[in-house]
Amino acid sequence: MAQNACPPPDSWDQPENNGIVDAEMAELTAKALNVDAVPFVPGQNVFAREFVPLVGNGSAAASAAADTAATSSAIKQETSTFSAVPFETSSTPSKVVSDVSPPVPAVVISDISSANGEERAEAMEEDEPPDEWSDKGSQNSSTFDDGGGSGDVDPEHVAMVSSKPKKQPKVANIAARRKDHLNIVFIGHVDAGKSTIGGHIMYLTGQVDKRTLEKYEREAKEKNRESWYLSWALDTNLEERDKGKTVEVGRAFFETESKHFTILDAPGHKSFVPNMIGGASQADVSVLVISARKGEFETGFERGGQTREHAMLVKTAGVRHLIVVVNKMDDPTVEWDETRFNDIRDKLTPYLKKCGFNPKSDIFYIPVSGLTGYNLKDCAQEVCPWYDGPSLIQYLDSLPPVSRMSEGPIRLPIVDRYKDMGTIVLGKVESGSISKGQILTLMPNKCAVEIMQLWSDDDETEQVFPGENVKLKLKNVEEEDVSPGFILCSPDNLCHTAKVFDAQIVILEHKSIICAGYSAVMHVHTSAEEVTLKALICLIDKKTNEKSKTRPRFVKQDQIAIVRLEVLGGIICVEPFKDFPQMGRFTLRDEGKTIAIGKILKVVA
Numbered sequence: 001m002a003q004n005a006c007p008p009p010d011s012w013d014q015p016e017n018n019g020i021v022d023a024e025m026a027e028l029t030a031k032a033l034n035v036d037a038v039p040f041v042p043g044q045n046v047f048a049r050e051f052v053p054l055v056g057n058g059s060a061a062a063s064a065a066a067d068t069a070a071t072s073s074a075i076k077q078e079t080s081t082f083s084a085v086p087f088e089t090s091s092t093p094s095k096v097v098s099d100v101s102p103p104v105p106a107v108v109i110s111d112i113s114s115a116n117g118e119e120r121a122e123a124m125e126e127d128e129p130p131d132e133w134s135d136k137g138s139q140n141s142s143t144f145d146d147g148g149g150s151g152d153v154d155p156e157h158v159a160m161v162s163s164k165p166k167k168q169p170k171v172a173n174i175a176a177r178r179k180d181h182l183n184i185v186f187i188g189h190v191d192a193g194k195s196t197i198g199g200h201i202m203y204l205t206g207q208v209d210k211r212t213l214e215k216y217e218r219e220a221k222e223k224n225r226e227s228w229y230l231s232w233a234l235d236t237n238l239e240e241r242d243k244g245k246t247v248e249v250g251r252a253f254f255e256t257e258s259k260h261f262t263i264l265d266a267p268g269h270k271s272f273v274p275n276m277i278g279g280a281s282q283a284d285v286s287v288l289v290i291s292a293r294k295g296e297f298e299t300g301f302e303r304g305g306q307t308r309e310h311a312m313l314v315k316t317a318g319v320r321h322l323i324v325v326v327n328k329m330d331d332p333t334v335e336w337d338e339t340r341f342n343d344i345r346d347k348l349t350p351y352l353k354k355c356g357f358n359p360k361s362d363i364f365y366i367p368v369s370g371l372t373g374y375n376l377k378d379c380a381q382e383v384c385p386w387y388d389g390p391s392l393i394q395y396l397d398s399l400p401p402v403s404r405m406s407e408g409p410i411r412l413p414i415v416d417r418y419k420d421m422g423t424i425v426l427g428k429v430e431s432g433s434i435s436k437g438q439i440l441t442l443m444p445n446k447c448a449v450e451i452m453q454l455w456s457d458d459d460e461t462e463q464v465f466p467g468e469n470v471k472l473k474l475k476n477v478e479e480e481d482v483s484p485g486f487i488l489c490s491p492d493n494l495c496h497t498a499k500v501f502d503a504q505i506v507i508l509e510h511k512s513i514i515c516a517g518y519s520a521v522m523h524v525h526t527s528a529e530e531v532t533l534k535a536l537i538c539l540i541d542k543k544t545n546e547k548s549k550t551r552p553r554f555v556k557q558d559q560i561a562i563v564r565l566e567v568l569g570g571i572i573c574v575e576p577f578k579d580f581p582q583m584g585r586f587t588l589r590d591e592g593k594t595i596a597i598g599k600i601l602k603v604v605a
Contacts, residue, residue, distance in 0.1 A: 179260040180401045181467040183428065185283035185319070187276065187310040189300025190268035192289040193327040195231030195246055197370035198265050201393065204377040205254035208233045227371060234265045245269050249279035251469065253457040256397045262457060262469045268306055270592060276310065277523045277587060278415060278484070280317040282428040282469060284402050287323045287392075288314075290348070292340055292367075294333040301347065308351065309594055312508065315355045316587050316597040321399065322363050324348065325392060329384070330369040338386045341367050366392055404466035405431040409493035410440060411583065412470075413525040413573075414486045419479040422452060425488075427526065428469050430582045432490065435463045442477060443487045443573050444497040450475040485527025487573040487583075495583065497571045500605040502537065504562050505555075505588065505598035513554040520595055522565070524586035529572050531588075535564040562601065574600050 186194040202208045213229065220229040225244065234250035250265035264283055266276040280286070288311060291297055300307040314322070326344055329336050345365050357363050366375060367387055374380035377393045390398065410432035417425045434440070438451045453473040456464050464470045472488075487495050507514065518533040539548040540560040547562070555561040577584030577599035588596040 179255065179258060181260050181262070181465075182396070182399065182402065183262045183264060183282055183284045183467065183469060184287055184396065185264040185266050185279050185285075185314065186287050186289060187266050187280070187314060188268055188289035189291070189296070189306045189310075190245065190270075191296070192268060192291045192300065193370040194268060194287075194289045195234045195250065195265050196228075197287075197289060197325065197327065197368070197376065197392075198250070198252065198263050199230035199233035200370055200373050200376055201263070202233050202252055202254055203230070204373060205256075205393070207252065207254050230371065234263070247272055247275065249275055253469075256393065259397055259399075260457070261396065266310075268310075270304075270306055270309075273306075273309065273313070273589070273592070273594075274521075274523065274528055277313055277317070277528075278526050280314045280319065281413070281525050281582075282415065283314065283317065283319050284467065285321045285323065285396070285399065286314040286319045287325055289370075290324060290326050290344055291328050292326050292334045292344065293328045293331045296328075297344055301351075307348075311352055311357075312355050312597070313587060313594065315357065316585055318581060318585055320362060322352065322357050323392070323395065324352075324363060324365045326365060326367045327370050329367045330372055330374065336367070336384050341365075341387075364395060366390075366395065368392060402467060406433060406466055408432055408466075410434060410488060410490040411495060411580065412472075412488040413527070413583070414482060414484055414488065415526045416484060417479055417482045423474045423477055423479045423482060425472050425474060425482060426470070427472075427488075429464055429466050431466055431580070433463055433465045434470075434472070434488075439491060440488045441491045441494060442474075442482065443489050443495050444571050445481065445486070446494075447477055447481070448491070449477050449488070485525070485529075485572065495573050495580075496575055496603045498567065498574050498600075498603045498605070499571045500534065500564065500566050501574065501600055502562060502564050502602045502604060503586070503598045503600050504540070504560065505596045506560050507555055507557050507596050508594055510557050510595050513556045514595075515554045519568070520588040520590040522567075522586050522588055524572065524574055524600075525583050527572050529570075530568045531565045532568055533563055534566045537562040537564060564604070574603065576600055576602060 186198055188194055199208070203210075203213055213233075216229040216232040220227075220232065223242070228244055231244075231246075234246070234252055236250070240247050246265055246267040246269075249267070250263070252263045252265075254261050254263070264279040266279040267273075268276075288307070290307065291300065297307075299305055311322070324345075326341055328334065329341070334340050349359050349363065352363055353359055366389065367384055368375040368391075369380075370376070374383055375387070375391045377391055379387075379389075379391050379394075381388075389395075408431035411430045412427045412434070413430065414425045414427045417423065434451060434454065436451055436454055440449055440451065441447065442449050451472055452475050454461050454464050455471040456468045458471075474482075489495050514533065516533055516535055519530060520533075522529055522531045536552050536555060538550075538561065539552050539555065540546070540562065541548075542560060552561065555563075573583070574586075575583040581599075584600045586598055586600065587594055588598065
């Protein structure tokens with residue numbers, strides 16, 4: 001059995017060869033590994049330079065080494081301090097970096113330390129830092145000694161540098177952007193070209209770049225809507241782009257040399273008139289867009305068209321100045337015809353006068369083409385030689401400033417709200433000024449809120465003023481506890497809340513008579529609530545303004561009456577018209593039509 005067994009391996013038969021194999025493996029291992037490396041010590045940088053302590057005056061080499069260490073630490077501190085500040089020129093960082101050299105032996109440093117100090121001083125004098133760097137640079141240079149001194153650190157300077165507050169986030173300079181603020185609402189019948197004109201103005205004023213516009217044009221062409229691409233700058237909703245109809249009030253802004261404008265693009269379809277009323281309540285000036293194309297002006301101006309209703313609603317909302325923009329003058333059916341322009345003006349002026357606008361001082365007509373941009377920014381004498389007036393932007397820039405209630409109590413009707421790392425509300429400051437960190441009261445809930453952040457047209461700022469369309473981040477309130485129509489007020493001067501109030505109304509359009517018990521939807525500032533007619537108090541004669549001595553049983557179209565209204569859904573925030581006009585005007589709507597307009601006389605309960 002032992003003879004038939006398999007022989008063992010060779011390594012077993014020759015044990016004397018083990019020494020040769022071990023020597024070869026040791027030689028290979030020595031070549032592959034760094035056996036001369038410094039032994040590893042946990043928690044210690046074995047490659048760091050040896051620390052030389054400063055005791056008394058010390059030697060020249062030790063003093064020079066300390067100078068270099070102090071200088072390099074000063075430069076490192078400057079670099080770390082300024083890392084968050086953007087460089088204004090490319091020359092400044094290159095010279096600062098060139099001063100930071102790798103460590104050299106102490107003997108060499110002792111020979112060149114004074115020279116380095118002089119060169120560094122010359123470099124810092126040649127490159128003046130930006131304004132916000134000046135304090136930091138002076139602190140660092142006074143804290144450390146770059147010359148041939150001892151390099152001792154002054155503890156007072158160290159404490160001052162370490163206690164310096166952190167850099168605040170970038171905010172807009174309030175003094176620099178205090179231009180006259182003007183809010184413009186674009187109104188008119190559906191498909192008149194409101195969004196197209198607004199989008200083209202944004203492009204002409206540099207708010208939308210050419211590349212973005214070309215992208216919109218490609219996307220519109222894919223949907224066979226080539227002429228809609230300009231409106232997409234304001235119609236950002238996918239539903240609005242697909243149907244070509246504005247639903248929500250679009251917001252944008254542009255600036256000229258003297259004014260800051262906020263664009264409010266109101267929907268023209270009759271189904272979205274409530275949204276249009278909310279936009280008109282924030283406006284100072286209105287641009288009524290009329291389509292000059294044959295048939296379109298007549299459709300919008302006849303009964304049931306939105307041209308009439310929109311003109312009446314903006315006047316009710318308190319807009320005093322109306323610019324009538326006759327659009328689509330480049331259409332093949334018009335071709336900049338002066339006769340067509342004059343015909344539209346002659347038909348429109350009597351109705352606008354009936355609404356309360358003064359034709360001589362409150363109304364101005366401009367022929368434009370929203371698609372080509374003629375007469376929007378520059379006058380187009382080559383295509384419209386018969387018009388010698390200003391362009392639309394030139395006329396807007398020449399308007400006188402609007403008087404604001406800067407010193408009054410704070411009033412900010414909330415238009416919308418959403419949640420984004422806190423409760424965000426949008427609205428227009430009607431009165432007073434609001435600052436960051438201020439405590440206000442949210443009515444009608446009487447909830448104390450703190451202003452965490454403020455934005456005016458997407459620019460973060462420390463303070464906002466009357467007339468500005470703003471966005472606020474609130475503390476101590478949740479999004480579901482805020483609704484459109486709520487008011488931010490001064491804690492020491494709250495607005496009125498009402499369930500029952502007396503008002504003067506004018507019946508604009510109603511087929512039958514209106515009696516006590518009639519219900520409608522009331523739109524006041526940014527709020528919409530259902531109200532019921534509780535009682536008819538008296539009628540007012542249009543010619544003599546005399547009140548009737550007997551209580552009427554009903555009121556009909558074109559009559560003026562003083563009535564008592566009751567809110568069905570709770571209470572709303574209002575003010576008497578004589579005290580605060582912006583919160584005292586209202587509109588009554590029923591069955592998709594504007595029934596009456598009115599003003600609040602007295603809050604009863």
